[in-house]
Amino acid sequence: RKEVEQDPGPFNVPEGATVAFNCTYSNSASQSFFWYRQDCRKEPKLLMSVYSSGNEDGRFTAQLNRASQYISLLIRDSKLSDSATYLCVVNRIGNKLVFGAGTILRVKS
Amino acid sequence: DTGVSQDPRHKITKRGQNVTFRCDPISEHNRLYWYRQTLGQGPEFLTYFQNEAQLEKSRLLSDRFSAERPKGSFSTLEIQRTEQGDSAMYLCASSFAEMGTQYFGPGTRLTVL
Numbered sequence: 525r526k527e528v529e530q531d532p533g534p535f536n537v538p539e540g541a542t543v544a545f546n547c548t549y550s551n552s553a554s555q556s557f558f559w560y561r562q563d564c565r566k567e568p569k570l571l572m573s574v575y576s577s578g579n580e581d582g583r584f585t586a587q588l589n590r591a592s593q594y595i596s597l598l599i600r601d602s603k604l605s606d607s608a609t610y611l612c613v614v615n616r617i618g619n620k621l622v623f624g625a626g627t628i629l630r631v632k633s
Numbered sequence: 634d635t636g637v638s639q640d641p642r643h644k645i646t647k648r649g650q651n652v653t654f655r656c657d658p659i660s661e662h663n664r665l666y667w668y669r670q671t672l673g674q675g676p677e678f679l680t681y682f683q684n685e686a687q688l689e690k691s692r693l694l695s696d697r698f699s700a701e702r703p704k705g706s707f708s709t710l711e712i713q714r715t716e717q718g719d720s721a722m723y724l725c726a727s728s729f730a731e732m733g734t735q736y737f738g739p740g741t742r743l744t745v746l
Contacts, residue, residue, distance in 0.1 A: 569737070
């Protein structure tokens with residue numbers, strides 16, 4: 525079993541839709557949590573950190589449930605430019621990032 | 634551009650050859666990380682440095698792999714006697730301090746024929 529598990533998708537949604545991604549992690553010692561975005565053949569880029577209280581950045585909302593070891597990302601009003609792979613990431617001691625395999629999102633007009 | 638840079642961006646080599654990649658981190662960042670990403674997977678941690686000290690190596694890093702950061706600035710990753718299974722994207726990231734956000738370079742895509 526992988527340390528970070530994600531639904532690989534792809535999620536094919538129309539513009540304007542709301543889409544939610546889920547992620548689970550197995551190491552309870554994980555210290556911090558992130559969503560990274562990766563465009564095709566490009567490097568991962570930090571989308572947002574995830575906090576237990578939940579946090580929002582524009583159309584993006586992230587939630588963390590430490591008890592269930594579960595992380596989520598909600599994207600509202602999807603844009604064509606949101607099409608990418610979304611990587612769920614946990615951070616272990618030493619600032620070593622552990623990535624999920626990613627969830628592919630395709631937003632269509 | 635003051636981001637993380639990597640060179641070369643692409644490398645095609647024959648099995649058995651040695652290859653070396655370079656990473657230049659963001660200038661004030663004292664932590665530098667190497668990751669490897671294969672198709673359909675997320676990046677996997679290989680090794681990291683704090684200044685010039687290599688603090689940890691993953692079990693993924695066989696004895697054919699060696700990484701250095703001699704002056705605490707740029708880093709090199711060398712793969713000796715390349716194998717087809719080494720074909721991947723090699724990503725470098727840097728951060729300021731232990732828990733700082735990691736910023737990734739564009740990667741070096743290695744193809745071993």
